[in-house]
Amino acid sequence: xxxxxxxxxxxxxxxxxxxxxTCSQNMNHEYMSWYRQDPxxxxxxxxxxxxxxxxxxxxxxxxxxxxxxxKRNFPLILESPSPNQTSLYFCASSSARSGxxxxxxxxxxxxxxxxxxx
Amino acid sequence: GQxxxxxxxxxxxxxxxxxTTYCNSSTTLSNIQWYKQRPGGHPVFLIQLVxxxxxxxxxxxxxxxxxxxxxxxxxxxxxxxxxVGTYFCxxxxxxxxxxxxxxxxxxxxxxx
Numbered sequence: 001x002x003x004x005x006x007x008x009x010x011x012x013x014x015x016x017x018x019x020x021x022t023c024s025q026n027m028n029h030e031y032m033s034w035y036r037q038d039p040x041x042x043x044x045x046x047x048x049x050x051x052x053x054x055x056x057x058x059x060x061x062x063x064x065x066x067x068x069x070x071k072r073n074f075p076l077i078l079e080s081p082s083p084n085q086t087s088l089y090f091c092a093s094s095s096a097r098s099g100x101x102x103x104x105x106x107x108x109x110x111x112x113x114x115x116x117x118x
Numbered sequence: 119g120q121x122x123x124x125x126x127x128x129x130x131x132x133x134x135x136x137x138t139t140y141c142n143s144s145t146t147l148s149n150i151q152w153y154k155q156r157p158g159g160h161p162v163f164l165i166q167l168v169x170x171x172x173x174x175x176x177x178x179x180x181x182x183x184x185x186x187x188x189x190x191x192x193x194x195x196x197x198x199x200x201x202v203g204t205y206f207c208x209x210x211x212x213x214x215x216x217x218x219x220x221x222x223x224x225x226x227x228x229x230x
Contacts, residue, residue, distance in 0.1 A: 035220075040127065042206060042222035043161070058217065090160060106151065106163035107208075107218060 002027050006091050006110035013081055013117055021076045021113050023091030029108075031094045032074040033058065034066065036087040037112075043090065049074055081117040089113045122209045124221030132229050137194040139224035141207035148210045150183055150190045151218070156203045164192075197228045 004025045013019055025032065033048035035058075045058030049068040063085055065077040074093075078085060092107040123142045131137050141150065149168045153161040165174055167183035167190060174181045180193045190209075194201055204223040211219065 033218075040222060042124070043208075043220040045217060045219075048217070092161075106166065107153075107161075109160040109162070112160050 002108065004091055004093050004108050004110040006089075006113050008113060009111060010114050011116070013115070015082055015117055016080050019078050019081060019115075021078075021089060021091075021115070023074045023076065023110055024072050025074075025091075025093040025108070026072065027093060027095070027108065028071065029093035029095050030071070032068070033092050033107075034064070034074070034076045035090045035092065036060065036085075037090060038087050046076070046089075081115075083117045085115065086117050087115060089115060122207060122219045122221040124207055124224055126224055127222065128225045128227070130227045130229065131197050133199060134196050137197050137201070137226055139192050139205050139207075139226075141190045141209070141221050143188045143209050143211075143219075145188070145211050147187050150187075150210075151208045152181060152190075152192055153206045153208060154203050155206065155223070159203075161206060194226075197226070199228050199230055202226060202228050 007022045030051045034046040035043040037043050044060045046060055046064050047058050047066040049055045052068055052071050055066050055068055068074055090112050091110040094107045095105045121144050125140050149166055151166045152164040154164055155161045165181050170187050171185045172183040178195045182191045190207055204225045206223045207221045208218045
């Protein structure tokens with residue numbers, strides 16, 4: 001079954017304690033991204049990756065890191081979490097159409113990770 | 119910055135009534151996608167529109183892409199309780215194909 005898997009689904013942590021949210025997809029997609037969802041703000045992109053070892057900032061990258069060492073995995077790292085990073089996080093993947101390299105196909109989302117930083 | 123505005127933020131309807139949500143972009147879009155997120159769930163792709171003036175239908179759902187490729191709408195005819203959720207539009211700015219910019223979403227509540 002084609003899917004994007006995030007772990008953990010729920011996480012409560014304390015300010016400053018490093019954490020990693022994992023994301024894995026089994027569809028051989030080139031493009032992966034992380035979003036945070038906050039009430040009234042919709043989905044805001046944190047980071048994205050066009051392929052292995054290729055990452056770039058989205059709209060709200062401050063306080064986050066990512067890596068793309070393998071095509072299927074795209075972990076989100078919070079080196080020193082703060083309460084304003086309390087949010088619902090989604091990982092997504094999609095196939096980039098060959099030739100253009102552009103994002104032209106549907107995005108598949110993971111189940112989400114609800115993070116609370118106290 | 120590049121933005122996709124979506125209205126209304128909330129819509130409450132009686133079952134059987136119609137529903138429409140609108141998206142407007144400050145810049146021309148190469149395409150626009152629509153997603154539905156059920157309460158407690160994750161966004162699920164509904165459709166993608168690419169051509170200027172394009173209209174697509176999925177059963178009771180009608181999607182439109184404006185002639186100038188700066189606006190789009192989703193219309194649901196005769197809503198059902200299964201339509202409950204938040205509907206997001208997401209645009210890809212022309213020339214900025216790496217980024218999918220989401221609207222804030224419209225939360226639909228359907229009263230039986």
